[in-house]
Amino acid sequence: MNEQAPPIGLDEVARHSQAVLKSVQSVIVGKDESLRLVLAGILAGGHILLEDLPGLGKTLTARCFAQSLGLDFRRLQFTPDLLPADVTGSFLYNQKTAEFVYRKGPVHTNLLLADEINRTPPKTQSALLEAMQERQVSVEGETYRLPRPFTVLATSNPVEFEGTYQLPEAQLDRFLLRVSFGYPTENEEWEVLQRRLGRRTEDVELSPVIDAETLVKMQAALEHVTVEDSVGRYMVAIVAATRTHSQLQVGASPRGSLALLLASRALAVLDGRDFVTPDDVKGVAGSALAHRITLRPELWMRRIDPATVVADICRGVEAPQSAQTPSYGQIPATAQLASRKLAQER
Structure with missing residues (x-):
């Protein structure tokens, strides 16, 4: 860091x-x-x-x-x-x-x-x-x-x-x-x-x-958003699971792991936090990985959506329990209040 x-x-x-x-x-x-x-x-x-x-x-x-x-x-x-x-x-x-x-x-x-x-x-x-x-x-x-x-x-x-x-x-x-x-x-x-x-x-x-x-x-x-080791390994586990999934012919490359890391940090800040949670990772997983995987040819006729497969993988990979509770702290209250005010105005 x-x-x-x-x-x-x-x-x-x-x-x-x-x-x-x-x-x-x-x-x-x-x-x-x-x-x-x-x-x-x-x-x-x-x-x-x-x-x-x-x-x-x-x-x-x-x-x-x-x-x-x-x-x-x-x-x-x-x-x-x-x-x-x-x-x-x-x-x-x-x-x-x-x-x-x-x-x-x-x-x-x-x-x-x-x-x-x-x-x-x-x-x-x-x-x-x-x-x-x-x-x-x-x-x-x-x-x-x-x-x-x-x-x-x-x-x-x-x-x-x-x-x-x-x-x-x-x-x-x-x-x-x-x-x-x-x-x-x-x-x-x-x-x-x-x-x-x-x-x-x-x-x-x-x-x-x-x-x-x-x-x-x-x-x-x-670059100053904190990513706990357990959350980082959770990202790697999700990407690794795409390489062994029965419905996929080609899984995501390490660039998929980097995509999860970069996008989840941005999503954390949008939610008013200076640390990444497993929910941030799940929130970007479909958009970050679905275009990086290839379904098996016999599944194309069944019109299976790659994003659905990614969601299934996320459900199957256990999220780190320690990362569910905030351990680093929220972005200062002024930003949270501003975010809530803007949301109410919409």
């Missing part, structure tokens, strides 16, 4: 996070848990895959988070004819200077919306691999660092097969979390219509709650 003081207190991280959530929830109706997972992924410094049916607010969610977090935002529509240079940028000849000049691509931003990422061929999808892992791009032998923070929010429609390409496992593994929204209830859908009538415009603009520099400090502060 790094003993150096965090650049920003965890209580302040919790306050900012709740304010960002409240801002986004003013537009996105009834998807509080999914929005919490998306924000947890951003706080953890990871990338998120929003996979769901068309028209459920995936693109709007990305735009709302970019506006509330005060981030530079680019939207790139992935199509079958998209080239890697359209993502990373390329060198163009400048006739005035008689030199080749690098023109930055849309990946040079804080939050990149890779819309319908499964509509582009694997060659173009691979252009994002270096950016997502090393936070840099290499073009014509030159390496360019990406701005901080850098997050990819990608969308994918699972029901469309015409003109789509399955994401390779290496690409899926780069996403810290995979989040789905699902259909709204009738009351939630009516509230969507009411809000649209009240706005009298299709456009939605949110005021920034924080800025990019503050988000970087919040991400660094998460």
